[in-house]
Amino acid sequence: MATSNVVFITGATSGFGEAAAQVFADAGWSLVLSGRRYPRLKALQDRLAARVPVHIIELDVRDSEAVAAAVASLPADFADITTLINNAGAGAVAAAGAGGGAGGLGKR
Template sequence: MDSTLFITGATSGFGEACARRFAAAGWKLVVTGRRQDRLQALAGELSTTTSVLPLAVDVRDRQAMQESIDGLPAEFATLRGLINNAGLALGINPAQQCSLDEWDTMVDTNVKGLMYTTRMLLPRLIAHGAGASIVNIGSVAGNWPYPGGNVYGGTKAFVRQFSLGLRCDLVGTGVRVTDLEPGLCESEFTLVRFGGDQARYAATYAGADPVQPEDIAETCFWLMNQPPHININNLEIMPVSQTWSGFAIHRQ
């Protein structure tokens, strides 16, 4: 059976790197994203290697996602893999200073968009059976709080628990689920979080030798190519330079 992979948020960062890695291995791809120009450029490049279907759609738009998935041509109908990568963080202010609009955007994308995509594609993954895989891109922020993480961390805690719940529901289907939880990674994600502030973006990674999108793509490829009887439930990935801080104590 052909190996077909559905990737959300494929126009940059982890999603784009995953598309390149899996295309190089001959997987057929369904790639989604909001930026049609980037999506078409990626599909045009990778189509010289494998079959690629670009879908310019926002995971937050439930109806548009349903229509796009319902309209998948027969060549891409049965999936071996889903990478729920679409997600974002906006700002790093304390909760009392945050924008409710930004909170809404994070919840709608990181939680609801992931829910919509997963539910709509589950029948196709189950139809593949043994060896099918879902990789949900979580974050260490879902496990370890930090100042300014507030709603973003909450959305990634949802990803972890949702992934575990899926494991329970999918028992007997052969479909595997992993919550992949990166730490400090260098990608456009951080530039978006900082509102395009290039200096702050550069300072975040200076001297840190952070994880790269290609590292995450290679990990996703490894996860999806484990023997069918193996499921990696959760996997945290940090650069060696990153670890945890001690408890904060406010003194009078």
């Protein structure tokens, strides 16, 4: 039987993603947590699993095929995702005004 509230949080191994996992666990939601650092995912699962169901996925969201496979293979109790917090990602980093960062926005 599927749980009623399932949140999928990408980038759950630190910062905002980890904090969001704690908040949703406090509210009794089931958690699907993903990140690139398996040891940190496992440690987070170990901390939260006594309170709520937790499924972890070692995942790099830049790999769209891996993301699709991970979602397709979720256990039944986690498959009906209620909320997605897409906290992970990749971006280009450059100094402001260097042509690739925020300083170059709107310039042609």
